[in-house]
Amino acid sequence: MKTKQPSSAVRLTFLGLACAMAMAAPARAVEMEVEVGGLTQTEGRVMVGVFTDAGSWLKKAITGGSAEAIQQKDGKLLIKLQDLPEGSLALSVFHDVNGNGKLDSNAMGMPKEPYGFSNNAAGSFGPPKFEKAVFEVKPGSRIAVQLN
Template identity: 25%
Template sequence: MHRPLLLACLFLANAPALAADLVVNVANIRSADGTIGCALHSADRGGFPGDAAGAVLRSAPANPAGVRCRFDGIAPGTYAVAVSHDANNNGRIDTNFFGIPTEDWGVSNNIRPGMRAPRFDEAAIQVTEGPPRTIEVRLGR
């Protein structure tokens, strides 16, 4: 009597989970000093752009020719990417007295608002199953 339900559950349990890939090409890197850090934020985790606690992180040595951060096997959905150049390798984004970054940074969609941090909705991108989604993030101050 419950056999169709059992078969449906077994089928769903063995079905592959949807997965997507995102490639972030980081451009406009001023020097080979330090590290480039990429943080992939989802809408439900919050913290964009400055709090990486709930983000998926990637890093690579800085290279003026460009750096690639790759996020494989993520759930399809809406994300925003924050990228920073930790030029002095102290593990954080240095800021001035007013809290404005003194090291280069960038976000998806290359949003650079005037006197505030970018919002998630401004930097949001869609990542879907299929070929990897590729974006470019340009660094600046």
């Protein structure tokens, strides 16, 4: 008796599912430290936003972290970030001095609270582009960000 072979459509479906499952496997989650410098006040919290692409840059962070500014030593504060995807990331950091959970700005849109970005990236007439702030994160990475 002759056994029936699966059709090519069935084989392609199984192959597609296998590929999808392999691609859906989560990337290795890593931890890193952010050393924030330039703190001049002990009130409020220092907030870090983590971004993975230019489309979400400064709009929707994938994760973040924070620490009370009172924990600083000599104007520096260490914040640990966990469960980050390995690869290209960019950070936005600000000192929420008044504790309202956002970066306050004046009527012209200029920040009134200290802020900074990974790579100490700076923009002209606004925040820097994602490409200026992006860096490669690996397990055990540490990056320094200076607040303006």
